[in-house]
Amino acid sequence: MRAVAVGAVVLYHAGLSAVPGGYVGVDIFFVISGFLITGQLISMLEARGRIPFGEFYAKRIRRIIPASFVVLALTTVASLVFLPPATRPGALQDAIATALYVPNVLFAAQGADYLAETAPSPFQHYWSLGVEEQFYLFWPLLLLLGFLLVRRSTRRLFWVVLSIVVLSFALCIVLTGTSQPAAFFLLPTRAWELGIGALAAFALHSGLVRLNGRAAALGTWLGMAGIAVSLGALNESTVFPGWAALLPVLSTAAVIVCGSSLPSRGAGMLLSRAPMQKVGAWSYSIYLVHWPLLVIPQAAVGYENPLPLVLTLALGALSVPLAVLLYRYVENRFRHPAAGSPLRARRVIATAALASLGFVAVAAGAGAVQSTAPIASTREAASQPLQVAPNGSTFVPANLNPTLRDAPDSIPGTYDDGCHADFPATEVNTDCVYGDPDGTVDIVLFGDSHAAQWFPALEAYATDGSYRLHNLTKSSCPSVDIEILHEQRPYSQCEQWRQSAVDYIDALDPAVVVLSNYGEVSPVDTSTGLVEQWEAGLGATLAALPGSSHALVLADTPSHSTSPLDCLSRNIEEAAACDLPRAEALDGEVLAAEERAVRDGTVQGGTVQDGNASFVDLSSYLCTDICPSIIGDLLVYRDEHHMTTAFSRALAGPLGDELDKVQ
Structure with a gap:
């Protein structure tokens, strides 16, 4: 499923018109993440009656942060080299928000339109990681609190999670109609998608869902059909997330639940093949790499000169071998360290915090330099009254009013x-x-x-x-x-x-x-x-x-x-x-x-x-x-x-x- 999700996102961002709804790949990722993380947390609650937060957060950090920060740092350097000078300070601001795990909050405040932005940030794809990171921060706390409130019953905890999902979805519907950027980027309006994955984990863990072979196989194909319809029928003009997000989210949940019952039948026969499994394993790295690989070359040549489809597809394809290197030498190396102790967990968390603060300091310094550097020639232009048939300046004057930066x-x-x-x-x-x-x-x-x-x-x-x-x-x-x-x-x-x-x-x-x-x-x-x-x-x-x-x-x-x-x-x-x-x-x-x-x-x-x-x-x-x-x-x-x-x-x-x- 991760292979399907990342493939849809990459093809959509590369501009392939056959998948106008490819952006729902992110929604597929949300459901998968909610399912996997909640399954781990349920096991911890049942086995220990508590959640070892240090161990949990350290594991999440090792899984997400190293690869994320490598791409963040490389994208920042590439932005300073290739982006137009006028946009560099804004890009550095986005990079700082990413290092602080709140890029989605910044983009919501800016009112960025992910589906129609003509000059998007090289860091805009980090919005979904921001949502997931914030989910990982708060979700264990909510589950533990709910677990204690329902007297340590995971069956009753299911209904608590369902209530959270319903409230989040209701908020999503309301904000999609009144403030679409907020609904698109923020955790409270996206939590229901991760929550649907969480409900799937509860349903399978507690045995609430029992399907025979034929029903399970049919369910996986129906889920895949729903995803296919989402990819082809949704587009940039679709009101999203809102009601439209139900189709890819519920379809993904159907594939997960039905496929878990019978993984070698139905759509599982396709999804379990080695190439799909490989791409699924690389999917996180592919997601991190593909966006700057597409955005920065386009920004370098100017958005008034759109790259041809064959080149954007080639750049999308190039993200795969680069992601394999990132997966092998960064993601996997930090993901599977030697067995640690609570002290090591604390060290991991402290190291991540210091890395974030260090990056912020460096990026802020670079931003200060970029914000004061002139973006003009050394020549001045004469001030003149406006007249019919004006002559345009052939250079950017040093006395331009206002300056390009202002x-x-x-x-x-x-x-x-x-x-x-x-x-x-x-x-x-x-x-x-x-x-x-x-x-x-x-x-x-x-x-x-x-x-x-x-x-x-x-x-x-x-x-x-x-x-x-x-x-x-x-x-x-x-x-x-x-x-x-x-x-x-x-x-x-x-x-x-x-x-x-x-x-x-x-x-x-x-x-x-x-x-x-x-x-x-x-x-x-x-x-x-x-x-x-x-x-x-x-x-x-x-x-x-x-x-x-x-x-x-x-x-x-x-x-x-x-x-x-x-x-x-x-x-x-x-x-x-x-x-x-x-x-x-x-x-x-x-x-x-x-x-x-x-x-x-x-x-x-x-x-x-x-x-x-x-x-x-x-x-x-x-x-x-x-x-x-x-x-x-x-x-x-x-x-x-x-x-x-x-x-x-x-x-x-x-x-x-x-x-x-x-x-």
């Missing part, structure tokens, strides 16, 4: 003061007023993060012109009246917030409402094309605004498929290599749909008064036939598709000219 934090102040609504918000914050507090003319900024990126420009205009600026922006929630998905679920909070914003605007009756949105969304309704829905939705929003307010629809800004920051940090003397053709950077169909919605004005029974809405496209200040990443001494983008605050503020003049025309 760019990710170059976000509007509305994020820090709570005036950019996060995903759960359903009501607008009416206290988000900027500019001149004594001004008599109101301007409203309305939309998603692509509206929020215009805030620095609008704030500068409002302050200079004695206007009041009202910020109504929300993450991933366009002002366009369209039902969309967020984390593969209907984004109902967006619809409620949007209506709250429209009500607020209607009561305020501002002079101008500025709308801007990111057109790459996933609509709930798949029966109609996105462009058609977008045009109708924008028209509906415009019709809902006060008739006396002028609606100014700003065309969206260019989008890159990968962050220009990584590319620029690799090409400080050839910055033009990171520029993008205008035809690729701008979605002409969406822009045309927005312009039609403004021009036509009649959608779904509503009417925008003639002359009371306008469409403004300022992309000529960002692009010619090419959209450069650096203009003068200004960095244009902070990520794939958001402007830096410095560049937004520089657009206050051109945007202000357009606003002056409509007042």
Whole structure:
């Protein structure tokens, strides 16, 4: 089963489209781990009436940590050599979290999307080890406590474990719908998968499950069929873990339970063959090695230059012989030491702790060096006012504003003061007023993060012109009246917030409402094309605004498929290599749909008064036939598709000219 699990994961990460659900290999590993560890703990409880924690933890450390730390150290060195300079500090942060056994917690806090991350961390695969390590830490304590509470009965302890599994699964369902990264990465929402394996161990140990040969064989094949369906039917758009995780988890448990009853029959005939057993033995090392082997070469050449499938499959295959070496000279050597004593167990635990702290100290020092090293050429660029048809810089200036390292934090102040609504918000914050507090003319900024990126420009205009600026922006929630998905679920909070914003605007009756949105969304309704829905939705929003307010629809800004920051940090003397053709950077169909919605004005029974809405496209200040990443001494983008605050503020003049025309 471990061979099936690791094979699925490697093929999925290599990009083989035949296994779009290959990520469930991790879930298979969870069930197997829960089964094996719980079986050992049950035997300890029954034989000794207690759990020798020192012995248990020392054994887990010898099994997991040496190979993990070897790959961790090698991956860290490779990251410092091959990763773009802009991403190295973040990678070192991930490495430190891995050394402290909490990478999954860090990735959950970052909101990393394991299934869709375009530039993933070289250490991201360690999230599952974090879950297992945390499980190994707490599970023996919970079992011993439960064992004592049920008067040392392993049969009654089964029901305690079942209760934990049910609670964990319920939490998983709830968080998958409200905070999918937390549900994906954290132990409390994944514990039920290891718990299913634990229940299988209890069932077999106590004799609760007794199957004859034919039923056991059929059960193994049904379990394998369920795994096969998971690998082929689930994909990146599946809401996961949630209910979808039940299929691979229960299927794995079926194979384990039924196969344990009759290991040489059914699917056991396949799984027990020597090649499968060998790959299963190497599976942990394969899992550790394969991810950095795939990620670091891709990062080195740039995610804008995706490696061909034949090469990623070759790298996946290369992980096997490398894993064999790791298994033979590291994993097995530490896994089977000479018989020890309680003192030796304590020494193992202390050594692991000191190794973690030592690695953290070294990595933190390297991170400090990386964070202060400049990522630019030695030349400076002249500061210049923005103009139509700009010339991009051919190098990364030493006086770049902001620097490549500071760019990710170059976000509007509305994020820090709570005036950019996060995903759960359903009501607008009416206290988000900027500019001149004594001004008599109101301007409203309305939309998603692509509206929020215009805030620095609008704030500068409002302050200079004695206007009041009202910020109504929300993450991933366009002002366009369209039902969309967020984390593969209907984004109902967006619809409620949007209506709250429209009500607020209607009561305020501002002079101008500025709308801007990111057109790459996933609509709930798949029966109609996105462009058609977008045009109708924008028209509906415009019709809902006060008739006396002028609606100014700003065309969206260019989008890159990968962050220009990584590319620029690799090409400080050839910055033009990171520029993008205008035809690729701008979605002409969406822009045309927005312009039609403004021009036509009649959608779904509503009417925008003639002359009371306008469409403004300022992309000529960002692009010619090419959209450069650096203009003068200004960095244009902070990520794939958001402007830096410095560049937004520089657009206050051109945007202000357009606003002056409509007042």
